[in-house]
Amino acid sequence: MVIAKSMEVRDNFKALCGKVSSGEIVQINRPGKEQIYMIDQKTYDSIQSQRRIGSYATFLVGKDKISNLKKLSEIQNLSDNWNNNGAEHFSDALIKSVRKIILGITYQPEIFPTACNAIQLEWDNEQDEYLEMEILEDGINVFSIDAEGDEKQWSTSVDIDVINRIVGEFYGK
Amino acid sequence: MENRFDLSEKLYRAVYPPENMPMFWKKNGEISSAVFKDKNGLSVERLGDRTEETVLQDMHLFFYGAIVSVFVKDCLDCDAVVKYLPTRRSRYHSEIHRSNEIKLLTQSQCKHLAKAAVIL
Numbered sequence: 001m002v003i004a005k006s007m008e009v010r011d012n013f014k015a016l017c018g019k020v021s022s023g024e025i026v027q028i029n030r031p032g033k034e035q036i037y038m039i040d041q042k043t044y045d046s047i048q049s050q051r052r053i054g055s056y057a058t059f060l061v062g063k064d065k066i067s068n069l070k071k072l073s074e075i076q077n078l079s080d081n082w083n084n085n086g087a088e089h090f091s092d093a094l095i096k097s098v099r100k101i102i103l104g105i106t107y108q109p110e111i112f113p114t115a116c117n118a119i120q121l122e123w124d125n126e127q128d129e130y131l132e133m134e135i136l137e138d139g140i141n142v143f144s145i146d147a148e149g150d151e152k153q154w155s156t157s158v159d160i161d162v163i164n165r166i167v168g169e170f171y172g173k
Numbered sequence: 174m175e176n177r178f179d180l181s182e183k184l185y186r187a188v189y190p191p192e193n194m195p196m197f198w199k200k201n202g203e204i205s206s207a208v209f210k211d212k213n214g215l216s217v218e219r220l221g222d223r224t225e226e227t228v229l230q231d232m233h234l235f236f237y238g239a240i241v242s243v244f245v246k247d248c249l250d251c252d253a254v255v256k257y258l259p260t261r262r263s264r265y266h267s268e269i270h271r272s273n274e275i276k277l278l279t280q281s282q283c284k285h286l287a288k289a290a291v292i293l
Binding site: 071074075082083084085086087110112113114115116117118120122124130132134141143145151153 | 187189196197199200201205206207210211212213214216236277279280281284
């Protein structure tokens with residue numbers, strides 16, 4: 001990358017254009033720590049294409065789902081002993097199962113890793129109620145707190161329809 | 174140090190992984206109860222005979238991420254058990270367990286602690 005000041009660009013515009021044409025990126029430093037870039041057609045087209053793919057993916061899947069899928073990737077990357085107390089990395093089967101849930105459910109949760117071989121999904125609604133699911137490889141531990149503070153805990157199977165029904169009821173739908 | 178805890182004694186928990194702290198932060202600014210789930214026992218540092226400033230300094234010798242605190246009373250309020258378990262690394266090391274027999278806290282206990290926790 002070539003770094004130049006505005007004045008240098010003015011004085012050497014033709015030479016810099018030549019460099020850009022051959023694939024070089026020129027960073028122009030402007031007053032106030034602002035930077036602008038000169039790029040060639042190929043780089044520009046590539047950026048536009050990635051933007052279109054990104055916005056199409058967001059359109060298709062939804063912003064919250066994309067955000068949760070990204071976080072799930074971060075969780076997948078946690079290695080053994082990530083909590084400095086012997087927590088194991090998450091199995092491919094569990095990650096796959098949670099990915100399927102994220103893609104299949106209507107109301108997106110917030111997701112968190114746990115050091116008990118479960119990935120946790122949480123929902124909060126406007127009535128100050130709380131719903132939590134610990135997703136395990138072989139089942140789900142559900143926990144809820146209603147507006148009066150009453151708690152419920154039960155277990156269920158990893159089934160998108162069941163999850164959608166529980167979450168739908170939580171949101172009063 | 175005594176094996177017993179005062180209700181007003183504070184317990185400090187380092188939030189792992191330190192390089193990715195926002196992982197446990199909720200959109201509403203609270204921390205997730207997932208922070209308190211550890212099948213090997215929830216490790217904490219007790220205040221003991223130190224000031225809070227010293228605790229944080231000591232913990233930051235080994236850890237550079239976020240630290241949260243709860244009171245011993247918060248643990249007892251949800252029927253959790255606080256055990257003093259000093260190690261070679263720290264004579265203040267303690268653990269919060271579901272009961273005398275089971276280490277992993279219940280979902281309810283974790284949520285209770287998450288609500289009570291103060292982010293330092």
